[in-house]
Amino acid sequence: MIPVQFDYVRATSLNDALKTLAGGDGTKVIAGGHSLIPLLRFRLAQPAKLLDIAGIKELSGISEYKRGLRIGAATTYRDILDSALVRDRYQVMMDATSGIGDVQVRNRGTIGGGVAHADPAADMPGVLLALGASFNLRSKRGKRVVAARDFFQGTFATALAEDELLIDMVVPPLPRGGASAYVSIEQAASGYALAGAAVVVKCSRKTVTECSLALTGLSDRAFLAEAAAKLLVGTKADPDTLQRVGAAAVEGIEITGDIHAPAEYRRHLAAVVVGRAIRAAIDRV
Amino acid sequence: MPTGRITITLEVNGTPRVIAVDPRTTLLDALRECLGLTGTKKGCDHGECGACTVLLDGRRINACLTLAVMQEGHRVTTIEGLASGAALHPVQTAFLAQDAFQCGFCTPGQILSAVGCIAEGRATTRETIREGMSGNLCRCSAYPEIVEAVFLAATQPGSP
Ligand SMILES: Cc1cc2nc3c(=O)[nH]c(=O)nc-3n(C[C@H](O)[C@H](O)[C@H](O)COP(=O)(O)OP(=O)(O)OC[C@H]3O[C@@H](n4cnc5c(N)ncnc54)[C@H](O)[C@@H]3O)c2cc1C
Ligand code: FES
Ligand code: FES
Numbered sequence: 001m002i003p004v005q006f007d008y009v010r011a012t013s014l015n016d017a018l019k020t021l022a023g024g025d026g027t028k029v030i031a032g033g034h035s036l037i038p039l040l041r042f043r044l045a046q047p048a049k050l051l052d053i054a055g056i057k058e059l060s061g062i063s064e065y066k067r068g069l070r071i072g073a074a075t076t077y078r079d080i081l082d083s084a085l086v087r088d089r090y091q092v093m094m095d096a097t098s099g100i101g102d103v104q105v106r107n108r109g110t111i112g113g114g115v116a117h118a119d120p121a122a123d124m125p126g127v128l129l130a131l132g133a134s135f136n137l138r139s140k141r142g143k144r145v146v147a148a149r150d151f152f153q154g155t156f157a158t159a160l161a162e163d164e165l166l167i168d169m170v171v172p173p174l175p176r177g178g179a180s181a182y183v184s185i186e187q188a189a190s191g192y193a194l195a196g197a198a199v200v201v202k203c204s205r206k207t208v209t210e211c212s213l214a215l216t217g218l219s220d221r222a223f224l225a226e227a228a229a230k231l232l233v234g235t236k237a238d239p240d241t242l243q244r245v246g247a248a249a250v251e252g253i254e255i256t257g258d259i260h261a262p263a264e265y266r267r268h269l270a271a272v273v274v275g276r277a278i279r280a281a282i283d284r285v
Numbered sequence: 286m287p288t289g290r291i292t293i294t295l296e297v298n299g300t301p302r303v304i305a306v307d308p309r310t311t312l313l314d315a316l317r318e319c320l321g322l323t324g325t326k327k328g329c330d331h332g333e334c335g336a337c338t339v340l341l342d343g344r345r346i347n348a349c350l351t352l353a354v355m356q357e358g359h360r361v362t363t364i365e366g367l368a369s370g371a372a373l374h375p376v377q378t379a380f381l382a383q384d385a386f387q388c389g390f391c392t393p394g395q396i397l398s399a400v401g402c403i404a405e406g407r408a409t410t411r412e413t414i415r416e417g418m419s420g421n422l423c424r425c426s427a428y429p430e431i432v433e434a435v436f437l438a439a440t441q442p443g444s445p
Contacts, residue, residue: 001307001309001310001314002309005307005308005309006308006309007308008291008308008352008354010355010357030352030355032350032351033350033351033352033355034332034350037311037350037351037352038331038332038350040309041330041331050308050352052354052355054355078344101332101420102335102419102420103345103398103401103402103405103407103417103419103420104332104335104338104345104346104347104398104420105332105347105420107341107344107345107346108346108347108350108351189333190333
């Protein structure tokens with residue numbers, strides 16, 4: 001049994017949810033519960049009230065938006081994998097989503113819950129960074145848009161204020177003729193990334209002309225590796241270049257060491273996944 | 286102060302059930318302790334072993350990682366609800382035919398997961414079955430027989 005008591009309410013509408021969150025009474029949102037329930041069991045979260053957002057229609061579903069996508073926060077990983085829009089255009093998201101946990105976890109866990117939880121080893125933050133996504137946040141006080149690069153602020157820390165709800169994520173289109181991929185080395189028991197790399201590339205006659213690269217699992221948050229991505233541009237992604245890009249990607253990053261992998265091993269894995277993800281993306285161009 | 290128990294109605298194995306639960310109660314505990322349906326097992330209670338797998342509105346989920354109060358109006362299928370009278374569900378029959386268990390602790394979860402796996406169209410080859418069933422651990426390691434049972438149930442004529 002979860003040790004600390006709490007109240008439970010089901011939001012009847014978006015407005016109702018925002019009103020409850022504005023109450024300032026220690027309310028926490030619950031979506032799939034797959035990250036929050038374990039925290040409650042360990043007393044790592046002790047909300048006075050849980051606000052269930054599952055019934056709010058505006059929060060789930062995937063639709064075309066400005067030639068890209070709009071993904072509702074409460075969309076399950078299962079619904080992402082079932083989406084033809086994602087499958088046809090965002091291989092990087094398909095790669096990452098199909099590796100999250102197992103089928104049971106993907107049937108319940110939501111992309112917004114994963115993003116708001118901001119586990120440093122979660123797969124999706126890296127993907128959203130590499131794609132240049134932006135997040136729509138809303139509270140009784142108003143609406144704002146936060147770019148993925150400004151959203152992830154540390155271990156379990158994001159730009160979300162206590163009274164704010166993540167509404168959806170807007171993903172711009174890939175560059176014309178571009179391709180993408182996600183490769184991770186997983187911790188065997190959970191599927192979380194020890195090191196994961198998300199890549200978007202565009203090529204012209206086998207030479208890379210554009211690249212966006214983000215990593216996850218390596219430090220307190222997922223991050224964009226912009227200087228490393230620049231090293232790839234203008235090259236044919238030969239093995240030497242991939243080595244250099246892999247090393248540059250973690251330069252200046254304080255790499256995590258834990259029971260699953262010491263820091264030196266994670267540094268090595270970073271270069272491995274960066275190289276493999278770039279190759280996989282280029283092969284799809 | 287928390288308000289205490291909340292009354293919910295959910296459909297369990299085709300029958301509407303009304304229960305009053307503390308909001309902290311997981312669906313797994315509600316099934317086992319409020320409704321006496323102990324076929325659904327608690328292995329890890331952390332979403333990792335799949336022993337608590339049930340179908341929620343037809344999709345397989347871990348009952349240990351969801352709260353009972355979140356299931357108001359939803360449809361739950363447990364191992365107790367698979368057979369129709371004396372006639373076992375084809376997946377149950379296949380598990381017997383392939384001897385796909387030893388101690389049997391993981392078996393209800395394996396069977397519900399297999400029903401979900403087949404319904405999703407994932408059980409086409411032994412390879413896709415292994416991947417599709419990876420959320421269900423078996424400490425007795427009956428994996429080869431489990432894969433055969435799922436394959437048999439998925440491919441036999443009149444399969445679900
Ligand atoms: C066994 C297991 C294996 C897993 N493996 C992986 C893996 O390999 N890779 C991976 O990335 N993840 C993995 N996960 C984590 C899983 O992806 C997350 O649990 C899930 O994404 C969180 O979503 P949820 O809907 O369950 O969120 P919840 O648990 O409901 O919520 C998580 C947090 O987000 C907040 N929140 C939720 N929605 C909103 C919103 N719309 N606005 C504001 N705040 C919100 C909640 O208040 C809470 O703080 C695993 C989980 C389990 C149990
Ligand atoms: S008891 Fe639910 S997954 Fe182990
Ligand atoms: S049969 Fe014993 S755990 Fe699977």
